[in-house]
Each structure stands twice: as C-alpha cells, then as structure tokens.
Amino acid sequence: MSKIVLGGGIGGLSAAYYLRKKLPHEQIILIEGSSRTGGWIKSSRQVEGYIFEQGPRTLRLQGPKGENTLKLIDELNLGSLIKPIPSNHPAAINRMIYANGKLYSMPSSFWSIFKKTPPFSKPIVRYLLNDLTAPAKVIPERDESIYSFAERRFGKEIADYAISPLICGICAGDAKRVSVKFLMENLFDSEQRYGNISKGILYEVLFARNRKPKVIETDLFKRAKKEKWSVYSLSDGLETLPMRLEQALRKNNVDIKLNLSCAAVEFYKSKVQIYTSSGDKILTNHLISSLPAHVLGNLLVGHTKLKQLLQSITCVNVCVINLHFKKKVLNTEGFGFLVPPKENIPILGVTFDSCCFPHGEGTVLTVMMGGYWFDKYFGNNPTESDLLQTALNQIQTILGISEKPDTHKINILPNCIPQYVVGHNNKVDLINKYITANHLPLSLCGSSYYGVGINDVIMSAKNVIDNL
Template sequence: MTTVILGGGLSGLSTAYYLTKKLASNPITLIESSHRLGGWIKSNHSKDIIFEEGPRTIRPHGDAAPNTLSLIEDLGLSDAVIPINSSHPAAKNRMIFVKDQLHSLPSSIKGLFKTQMPFSKPLILQLMKDITTPRKVIEDESIYDFVNRRFGKEVADYLISAMICGICAGNSKEISVNFLMKTLFRYEQDYGSISKGLIWNFFKKIKKPEIGSLSMKARQEKWSVYSLENGLEMLPKALHDNIKNKVSIETSTKCTDIEIFPELNNVILHLQNGKNISGSHVISCIPSEQLGILLQKQHPVLSDLLLQIKSATVAVVNVHFDKKLISREGFGFLVPPGEKLPILGVTYDSCIFPRGENTVLTVMMGGAWFEELFGKNPEKDFLLKIALDQLKKTLNISEKPVQSNVSILEKCIPQYVVGHSEKIEKINNYINKNKLPLSLCGASYYGVGINDVILSSKNAVDRLLKI
C-alpha cells in the first residue's frame, strides 16, 4: 500500500527523497495544504537582489551537517554552494545591541581575555566560574538558569538570551537546556562541571563518521556558514525536481482528519475536498500542533502531547537600499530581550553575500513576544515602519529603502521548553505501544535547524524500513 507523507516543506520533500531512494517500487503520495512546496524556505528575487523570507544560511558544523552536505552533493548542487569561511567579516564579526550600542562578541581565544563591553570583565573569568560551581542534579531546566548558575548573569543576559533569539526566536528563560545544549548539560550531570566534561571527552577516542567530499571541502576551507547562489530555495526546488516523477504530489490539499487502524496496518486521511487517501503508513512532516488537531478524535492522549509543543510567530522584514550603509561589516546583530526592543536582530545580507553597491538587511521581529508586541493581526505597513524605526535607532539608517518585503511567518519556529525531551519520549512511547503506523519528523521534535530537519527525515525513513 501507499506511504503517505503529510506536509510538503523541507521535511516532507526530504522524506520523499529518502523514500524514493530506498523504496523505489512502492507508491508514495505527498500532501501539502498550501499552493507551494518548500515550507518556510522562500527566496524572492527582484532587481538582482534576493530577499530570504526564511532561513538564509546553513551551518556546516555539527553531527547533522554532513548529511545535508551529502544531500546537496547528491542533488547536483555542489557548484551552487556559496561558502563563507572563518576569516570572512560575516564569520568573525557577530554583534549584540546592548545599552543603546552595538558590541562585537569575541571571535578568538585572545578576545576572551579582554574586557569587552557590555561585559564588566573578561569572558574567560566568567567562563571559569564553571570550575567552582557545584553540580545541580536535575532532569532539565531553562538555558537561562543553567548558564546563570554556571557562568553568571552577564553571560546569561547578554550572550545566551540573544543567542536563543537567533536560534529559535525564543525566551531563554523557558527553553530547555536538556535539548538545545544537551551535551553541556550532560557534562555537568555526568562529570560535575562542563569543564571536567570537556577535558574528559577530549581524551576519548570518538569514531568519526565517514563524510562526503563536500563535507571534507568545508572542513579544509574552514567554512563558517554557506548558502546557494540563487537563494536557499534552490534546495527544496532541487528536491522537488528529483522526486516529481516518482511521487504523487498534491498541493492545495488540506487534511481535516486522520483515522488509524493499526490492526489493519491502514491509515485514512480525510481531505477538505471530500476525498480520502488510504495508506499503510503516514509520515507526518507538519507541525505537531497541526497533527495534534487531526488526531483529537481517535487519540486524545497523543493529541494533547502534540498540542503542548507550541511554536512562535516571526515577522521578517527585508529591505534594500541602493547604497552602502553599513560601516562595520559582519553577520549582523542580535538583541537580548532585556533591552525591550521590538526586534530580535538584524542580518546584514549584503555583507554576507555582496550584491554590488547595495545594502540588503533583514529585520527579525516578534518570536515569543510577537502578540505582546504587535497584537494578533498586525498590518504589514505597521511592521515595516517599526523595522525602519529600529534601523534608525540601531544603525543610524534614516534613508527610505528602494524596495522592501514583509512576511509574517505564523507559528514557524517550535519552542522546546523545559521538559521537551520527556515530552518527545512520551509521544514515541504512545506510538510504539499502540503500534500506530505513524512516523514523525520535522522541526517540532528533534531540532529546528535545516540540518536537524533533513536528518530527522532520513532517520524517520530508516526507522520505517526496520519495522
């Protein structure tokens, strides 16, 4: 019978890709409720300028990164990769806006030994607090509380709070350390401190997985981040091109209810157009809240767990000026929530990827504070005005942009609050105990980044083939 993929974002397209590689003879159907594929990744082109509505770069580091680079190789996109290496200003100069000023964060070991505003003493002294801080035996806590305990209030307020705004547009006082900083948290729990854990594991012989030629190139050339020459939407488009003749794809098709019959190894998806799709297994690549609603009638316990994973809304304001306006080049800056500004940060797109004598910036707004700041349904002109006011305040830019774009990405980034790992375990236990022909992947569960999402799709397919 048919394997049904629910959702046509990056996760759904990746799942279809991995399924077609390993189950070429089995029928596969992909259902997407919107009119387009690709999810939150969208690259708008105008006058040789690219406005990224969603993610704009991918990190080549971390356990999940080699898988993405291998996928890019397999899709024939290697020549389209635009790397930013570690010596580039965008890699070396990352900033925070604190106390009405921009401050560069240390970009080298040497920088840790200097007192740099807004910190009152060298960061190395604050990091060394970890050595004398006793272990607190707990299952989980917020990233803010963890960092505050081990490194002090300044690191928590300025560095970590800003970083969490950049990663998931979230509140560091709510986000789980046992998920987004799991390794450091385990070091404290297992060894008594992060420092001891780092030293102990430094001498361990860890077998490194084999990596592809593009991953090797990224290491040798010391990439910091990378993108694709025509924008990141090249990736979902290439995935679509790869699968379109192998998968039945239905867009503008909304699922309204799911019925699961484990004893028959059957799943029925009821669609808004009155039709039904039947399959032997469904792989959900939609946000957990959406899936929770679809399972409410038949599996209320599972539905409740899925509905507990909330997501934040982010407004993305892209602006283009026809002159160079940034004096201090870099990746951009983040704003810690304590500064009480209505923006999360600004990305210097034209510094990262130069577009001639132009300045292209992206202002990120809202996140965990969206409704508090802007109400439930703000007008786009209202958001644009706030973004331009903040560019004047933070970067002294008072010019009017020659073009702009405002996108409201509703519930786009899941918030992994304290207890997230336990929640995911309960969800998986319920599915396994009830032998549901259901797999979960995507940003709601195992990581919000592009690398995490693609790897979650691969892992979901691998697990399915073992059933």
C-alpha cells in the first residue's frame, strides 16, 4: 500500500525525499493541487538575466537546521550553484530600519553595542544590562507575546525598534501577538527558570555547551565555515532547490501528481482514504501532510476537535513587488530595511537584491507589504495598480527614488505565512496528542507547526520521516 504526501511545497518535497531514502522500494505518491511544485519559493529569471525572487530569497547556515539544509543541498549536487554572502559583505553588515522619517543601520558588531546608535537613545549594552535588574515575572501560561517579553527584559525601545521589525521581516506578523517561543524560547525559558536571562546564559556556558550535537562536517560545510558565509542563495534562484528535489523524486519513482487537489481526508480503522478533486479515492496506511494547518482542517471528515485546532492556526497575506531599474538608483548599500509597525506605513520592508547579488549596472529591489496589516491598508480586493503605486510612493519617500521601474512583477501571496500567536506551542502539542491518542496514521510537517523558515520546514519533514 502506498504512502501519501499531501502538498508539493518544500515541506512535501522534502518529506517525500526523506521517505524515499527510508523506504527505497515502497510506492510513494505526492499530491499537489497546482501546476508546479515549490510552493511559495518562486524565482523568475528575466530576459536581461537578473532574478525576481517572489518568495524567500536566502538561506541561513547557522544551527542544526541550517546544517541539515546544507547537507540536503550537497546530496542534490547543488553545491556548485551556491551564491554566498560572506559576513564582511555590506549586505551582511548593513541591515537597516526606517523610523522617525530616517533610515538607521542596526548595530552589527560587538563594539557597536557600546555606542549610542539612533533610533536608540542609549547604547544597546545598556538595554542588555537592564535584564540584570528587571524583576522576574513568572508567567502561569508559560507563554507571552515576544513584544511583551522584550519590553519587560530590555525596554520599550528594543521591543519597538529591534524586535517588532524583525518579526515583520520573518513572518509579516505583529510582535504584540506572536509568541515569544517563536524566536526567543530559550531566553524566555532562562528567565522562567533562573529569574533572568543572564543567569540562564551563564549556566549554558558553564554546564550545557557540550550537550550540543556534533555536526558531521561535509566538504560544503567546511567551505561555508572557511568563507564565513552569512546567508546564501543559488545562482539560478532559490527555486532551483525544489526543482532539483522534484527531479530527484521523479528519478526515484515517486509518483508526483500535479493539478490534483485533495477534496477530503477520512480516517477509518488503521487506514486513510483520500478523496481527490478528480473523483478518485486513494487508500493509504499513512498520510504525511505538509498542507497549511487550516487547509488540512477543512479537509477532515469527522474528528471535530482536531479540525478546530488545525483551523485555529491562521496565516497572513503578503504582497511582494519586484522592481528593476536599468540604471543605478540606490545610493545605500546593504541587505535592505524593515519598518517598525509603530511607523504606521503600508510596507513591511524592502530588500536591496542587486546589492546582495549584483547583476550588471541595474538596480533590483523587492518591496514587501501587508502581512498582519494587509486588510487595514489594502482591503479585501486591491488592484495591482494601487499596490504598485503604494510601493513606488514609499521608495520615493524613503529612498528618494523618483524614477519609474523599467520592469516590475506583482505577486499577492494569500495565506502564505502562519502566525505563531501566544499559545501556539501548546496548540501543536494538543494536535499531536490527539493524533496519538486516536491512533491516526497521520504525520504533520510544513510551516504551520515548527517554524516558518525554509530550514525549519525541511527539518520538520526530516523529523517526521525519522519518527515514522
């Protein structure tokens, strides 16, 4: 009996890849509702040779998840296509925020935390030292918003100008709603256990450093360390990764069915019945879903409690506008800038793509808009011309670019990034406990549960297959 993977984004492709490695002879079917795999990872190469990234654009190396992705890239023979940004590159050093009508570079080195750097009113080290004197607060629910936590431990300016724009950049979300465990779980746990973060860090340095898993250093990993990569992409665009995964799956007899949606999922006995949009039924003894949680919840037949838990994990809409200018119109070098929500303007940030990965004499920018505030600024059905004009108005105000772009591409990505609001981890625990208690032949991976980044999603797929 075949194994079924729902969803052909990076999560579903990775799950099918690891599943094929584990079960080399079993039939595997991957079902994808659209005409392509890759999900929100989409690279559009233009005639002149530059690339519009319409979703994620770079990958990080740090941590076990980053190392796992690099190992996957190595296995897919993509190492020669890697385009790294080294740690001494302007795009790695100069990351900015827009506040109070100006662009400010965020502190990027150890020594910079001892200097007063606007928009902060005092050196960063002063905010960090605040943790030593800030009163401990035991949170009975064992969770709070990341904004609240940062404000309590480090002060309002850190919450407003460091944490809030960072959350906009990572998940297009509101830091006042997003769980502290989304990004700062270890720091939060340190406070809850030891009274402040500093004691927790000291404990880790003295007693827990050797607990970190050892990394099997591939040649590619050694190269990354030697060259001091900050982030990296692929020369033909990040979509090369899911495209190569799809090729590997097809070569290894994984049956990828495109333009076929799942209409319903029904459990009975120890089996799962998949009803497809074509009217077919597919029976499996185990289902791996990489679909967004709310989408899977809508497909379930019965199991009301599980359905409600899955449907409660919501997503936000993001508009991505790629702009190309044939001449250089940008005077600032860096990765780009983010906008704190307190500025009340309709963009989340702008990436300076042609600084990160130069191509010719032109300038490529990507403007990100909406997220948690999409409806507030754009309503339910904005026109592409209105969205483009908003983006152009903002880069004129902030960057002084009055020229019209020679090429542009507008993408509205509906329900593209899950929001890990306060209580998210507990919700995921309840979902997993329900699946276990009811002996459902179901495994979950993807961005709805254990992290929204590409590294997170690939690792979640690997973990699911390892635990089968």
